[in-house]
Amino acid sequence: xxxxxxxxxxxxxxxxxxxxxxxxxxxxxxxxxxxxxxxxxxxxxxxxxxxxxxxxxxxxxxxxxxxxxxxxxxxxxxxxxxxxxxxxxxxxxxxxxxxxxxxxxxxxxxxxxxxxxxxxxxxxxxxxxxxxxxxxxxxxxxxxxxxxxxxxxxxxxxxxxxxxxxxxxxxxxxxxxxxxxxxxxxxxxxxxxxxxxxxxxxxxxxxxxxxxxxxxxxxxxxxxxxxxxxxxxxxxxxxxxxxxxxxxxxxxxxxxxxxxxxxxxxxxxxxxxxxxxxxx
Amino acid sequence: xxxxxxxxxxxxxxxxxxxxxxxxxxxxxxxxxxxxxxxxxxxxxxxxxxxxxxxxxxxxxxxxxxxxxxxxxxxxxxxxxxxxxxxxxxxxxxxxxxxxxxxxxxxxxxxxxxxxxxxxxxxxxxxxxxxxxxxxxxxxxxxxxxxxxxxxxxxxxxxxxxxxxxxxxxxxxxxxxxxxxxxxxxxxxxxxxxxxxxxxxxxxxxxxxxxxxxxxxxxxxxxxxxxxxxxxxxxxxxxxxxxxxxxxxxxxxxxxxxxxxxxxxxxxxxxxxxxxxxxxxxxxxxxxxxxxxxxxxxxxxxxxxxxxxxxxxxxxxxxxxxxxx
Numbered sequence: 001x002x003x004x005x006x007x008x009x010x011x012x013x014x015x016x017x018x019x020x021x022x023x024x025x026x027x028x029x030x031x032x033x034x035x036x037x038x039x040x041x042x043x044x045x046x047x048x049x050x051x052x053x054x055x056x057x058x059x060x061x062x063x064x065x066x067x068x069x070x071x072x073x074x075x076x077x078x079x080x081x082x083x084x085x086x087x088x089x090x091x092x093x094x095x096x097x098x099x100x101x102x103x104x105x106x107x108x109x110x111x112x113x114x115x116x117x118x119x120x121x122x123x124x125x126x127x128x129x130x131x132x133x134x135x136x137x138x139x140x141x142x143x144x145x146x147x148x149x150x151x152x153x154x155x156x157x158x159x160x161x162x163x164x165x166x167x168x169x170x171x172x173x174x175x176x177x178x179x180x181x182x183x184x185x186x187x188x189x190x191x192x193x194x195x196x197x198x199x200x201x202x203x204x205x206x207x208x209x210x211x212x213x214x215x216x217x218x219x220x221x222x223x224x225x226x227x228x229x230x231x232x233x234x235x236x237x238x239x240x241x242x243x244x245x246x247x248x249x250x251x252x253x254x255x256x257x258x259x260x261x262x263x264x265x266x267x268x269x270x271x272x273x274x275x276x277x278x279x280x
Numbered sequence: 281x282x283x284x285x286x287x288x289x290x291x292x293x294x295x296x297x298x299x300x301x302x303x304x305x306x307x308x309x310x311x312x313x314x315x316x317x318x319x320x321x322x323x324x325x326x327x328x329x330x331x332x333x334x335x336x337x338x339x340x341x342x343x344x345x346x347x348x349x350x351x352x353x354x355x356x357x358x359x360x361x362x363x364x365x366x367x368x369x370x371x372x373x374x375x376x377x378x379x380x381x382x383x384x385x386x387x388x389x390x391x392x393x394x395x396x397x398x399x400x401x402x403x404x405x406x407x408x409x410x411x412x413x414x415x416x417x418x419x420x421x422x423x424x425x426x427x428x429x430x431x432x433x434x435x436x437x438x439x440x441x442x443x444x445x446x447x448x449x450x451x452x453x454x455x456x457x458x459x460x461x462x463x464x465x466x467x468x469x470x471x472x473x474x475x476x477x478x479x480x481x482x483x484x485x486x487x488x489x490x491x492x493x494x495x496x497x498x499x500x501x502x503x504x505x506x507x508x509x510x511x512x513x514x515x516x517x518x519x520x521x522x523x524x525x526x527x528x529x530x531x532x533x534x535x536x537x538x539x540x541x542x543x544x545x546x547x548x549x550x551x552x553x554x555x556x557x558x559x560x561x562x563x564x565x566x567x568x569x570x571x572x573x574x575x576x577x578x579x580x581x582x583x584x585x586x587x588x589x590x591x592x593x594x595x596x597x598x599x600x601x602x603x604x605x
Contacts, residue, residue, distance in 0.1 A: 117297050117298060117301060118301065120298050120301075121298055121301040121302060121305060123539070124298055124302065124539065124581050124584050124585055124588075125302065125305070125539070125577065125580075125581045125584075126539040126540070126542040126543045126577075126580045126581065126584060127539065127540060127543050128543030128544070128546050128547070129542065129543055129546060129561060129576060129577050129580050130577060132546065132561060132565060132573070133309060133570075133573050133574060133577050134309070136564075136565050136568070136570060136573055137309060137312050137313045137570060138312070209425070209426065213426075213428055216428050216430075216431075217428060217429075217430060217546075217547050220428070220430050220547065220550075221546070221547065221550060221562055221565060222565065222566060223565060232428070235428075235430065235431055235434065239434060239551075242434060242437060242438060242442065243442055246434075246435075246438040246442070249431070249434050249435075249438075250435065250438075253427075253428065253431035253434070253435070256426070256427075256428055256431065257423070257426045257427050257428075257431075258426075259426075260425070260426035260427075261422060261423065261426040264422060264425060264426060265422075
């Protein structure tokens with residue numbers, strides 16, 4: 001490990017919230033991956049008596065829902081969906097945003113003009129209504145949800161990267177690279193992209209958080225993947241028995257809140273490491 | 281006044297390409313959907329002969345080339361002909377129009393509450409030396425961003441309707457009671473409390489943070505020092521000189537929030553059975569009524585454009601420094 005990396009790690013370690021968040025998320029990811037090993041039954045299995053409140057029966061630490069399904073198993077399996085959707089949708093939208101932003105900022109003129117109008121279009125359509133329409137058309141599945149969220153939430157990254165590209169393009173080292181006759185592709189990848197990417201990484205954590213929230217909203221609205229247990233659909237199902245057993249609704253919601261808070265804290269820590277000047 | 285009018289016209293021209301792109305996007309979404317209008321009608325009818333289907337296709341123009349279909353679609357949508365909702369038995373445009381007031385009430389009230397509370401909080405945290413207020417705002421922002429709106433709504437129902445029995449769980453007014461006049465207004469207000477709270481809670485923190493930064497920026501400016509030097513009271517300076525100018529970015533942000541507020545209203549209206557466009561969108565999803573869903577997408581996008589236009593114009597009126605070109 002070189003001195004620069006040690007230095008960066010040291011700065012990250014100073015942010016106690018980010019360290020806790022990183023550890024929490026890491027264990028959540030591990031648990032989500034290991035779910036089939038840890039739990040003998042899947043999330044849909046009816047393993048106990050219905051309506052056991054949390055903390056009553058040690059076999060069901062978080063209780064059971066109205067069908068006698070273990071809520072803890074549901075939460076862990078739901079984590080798989082949420083984390084998967086958050087990670088992949090954020091990756092898609094960040095990649096799209098970087099591509100649009102660099103093309104727009106680097107080539108300018110009509111490319112910039114067209115791409116910015118398209119960006120405006122995506123910023124104008126109300127995000128959730130747009131995603132709901134796409135998922136309803138493509139039929140609900142993890143794939144269509146990820147595609148819909150990824151393809152609609154890249155605008156902020158695109159604008160950010162465009163501004164960075166415009167700044168970097170005018171800098172002396174890029175001018176020098178031009179003068180040395182490097183190909184545009186090489187200049188874009190080695191000089192522009194590498195210098196513009198750190199704010200995009202920080203933004204991608206925010207995108208991951210909001211992708212998780214959007215997936216939860218979709219599942220709550222009945223547009224989730226019907227074959228998997230997700231936190232949003234658990235809240236939606238619990239809603240039917242809100243009057244008598246509100247814990248069925250409350251617990252998955254808390255899981256969403258904690259996960260998104262952890263991702264945001266991680267993003268703050270990354271911002272501290274990657275953009276030390278901006279974070280001051 | 282002529283300047284203002286010219287500004288308005290130029291802004292209107294700027295939105296034309298985006299409006300056309302929205303129509304294009306709607307058209308392609310409609311084409312992505314499995315089956316066409318003829319299939320939908322045949323599905324509603326139960327069964328149909330191939331000849332009947334061909335006649336229907338000719339009637340709807342779905343046997344034409346894509347380009348001709350796009351032209352037809354654009355022409356129809358520009359006259360607000362958004363098609364027919366077979367599940368609801370009325371045309372989409374009037375269905376949406378009938379749901380518009382409820383959503384406007386919900387979104388408007390939430391925006392107002394969020395802006396007032398947020399500006400007050402932001403002003404307090406910037407001007408007083410109680411650092412816990414700005415700490416509280418930061419924590420609330422973090423939690424507010426991470427909390428799903430529908431979950432906030434459901435938890436409010438648990439607290440205020442089920443446990444405390446203070447507020448009704450949903451709807452816009454009491455269907456059983458025959459309230460009129462003042463009593464009716466009070467009844468609607470009681471039904472509004474929880475939906476508005478769930479929708480506004482997140483935006484309060486956004487406004488608070490924005491006001492705080494804006495005030496801290498404006499406070500450093502020379503004219504504020506001049507006002508202090510003239511011997512004006514510090515409360516007067518902080519409200520008349522600082523806050524008034526710091527409010528300008530709030531106007532811009534309010535316009536930008538409309539899209540996400542409408543998105544939020546989809547879930548909030550679903551939770552509280554609020555009879556607006558959001559609830560209509562949810563019903564359209566449940567009934568797989570894609571025509572209606574696309575109509576809602578188009579109308580809400582249009583609303584966002586209009587909202588942005590209004591904010592730009594209000595901003596230009598409020599701030600004489602803005603160049604009207």
